[in-house]
Amino acid sequence: GQSLEQPSEVTAVEGAIVQINCTYQTSGFYGLSWYQQHDGGAPTFLSYNALDGLEETGRFSSFLSRSDSYGYLLLQELQMKDSASYFCAVRDRDNAGNMLTFGGGTRLMVKP
Amino acid sequence: NAGVMQNPRHLVRRRGQEARLRCSPMKGHSHVYWYRQLPEEGLKFMVYLQKENIIDESGMPKERFSAEFPKEGPSILRIQQVVRGDSAAYFCASSPVNLRASSGNTIYFGEGSWLTVV
Numbered sequence: 001g002q003s004l005e006q007p008s009e010v011t012a013v014e015g016a017i018v019q020i021n022c023t024y025q026t027s028g029f030y031g032l033s034w035y036q037q038h039d040g041g042a043p044t045f046l047s048y049n050a051l052d053g054l055e056e057t058g059r060f061s062s063f064l065s066r067s068d069s070y071g072y073l074l075l076q077e078l079q080m081k082d083s084a085s086y087f088c089a090v091r092d093r094d095n096a097g098n099m100l101t102f103g104g105g106t107r108l109m110v111k112p
Numbered sequence: 113n114a115g116v117m118q119n120p121r122h123l124v125r126r127r128g129q130e131a132r133l134r135c136s137p138m139k140g141h142s143h144v145y146w147y148r149q150l151p152e153e154g155l156k157f158m159v160y161l162q163k164e165n166i167i168d169e170s171g172m173p174k175e176r177f178s179a180e181f182p183k184e185g186p187s188i189l190r191i192q193q194v195v196r197g198d199s200a201a202y203f204c205a206s207s208p209v210n211l212r213a214s215s216g217n218t219i220y221f222g223e224g225s226w227l228t229v230v
Contacts, residue, residue, distance in 0.1 A: 041223065041224075042221040042222060043203065043221045045218050045219075045220070048218065087154060099145055099157045099160050100145075101157065102155040102157075103154055104154040
């Protein structure tokens, strides 16, 4: 089966940079995704890495190292609205069910 | 283009009653996934369906839970004889194609149905 580890909570101040790490264990691997979820809201897709390296989308970037089974989400120029939970997710290539498996989520609190 | 639509948004049931949660996928999407989220926890996969087919139900509890995605109409997650432990947010997601065939992992979530069992 699959398992993903990410910190449960991170606190940062407005304007700062924060990195949320994710390590995973899967029997196969076909990409690492990141989702954002505000309290009471739906998870929304942020980014996807299939290959090693950094993907940048505005203030958010995501990194993947397949050899280390590790990735991170980098949030720059933090804003109060970035306070939310962030989930990493993997799709196991061998997973006949074809679904995404999510980590437990990292709750980010942005302070003024 | 409407997103994934779930209803009801909030549902209160007494122990022993039935809960029915409905999900209409995004237009053009034929793959539906149901996830459960307990308070302060992550999203746990329950079931993956295509029209008239259950593809993977490895995350569904063996008893009281069932899901369907009929040829016409929304997907339905049904919980019979609810217990307090069923209180959670139930999220539906959809994708346009089989994720195996796509180059990305993107699935699109609805706003969720919050079930409270009293």
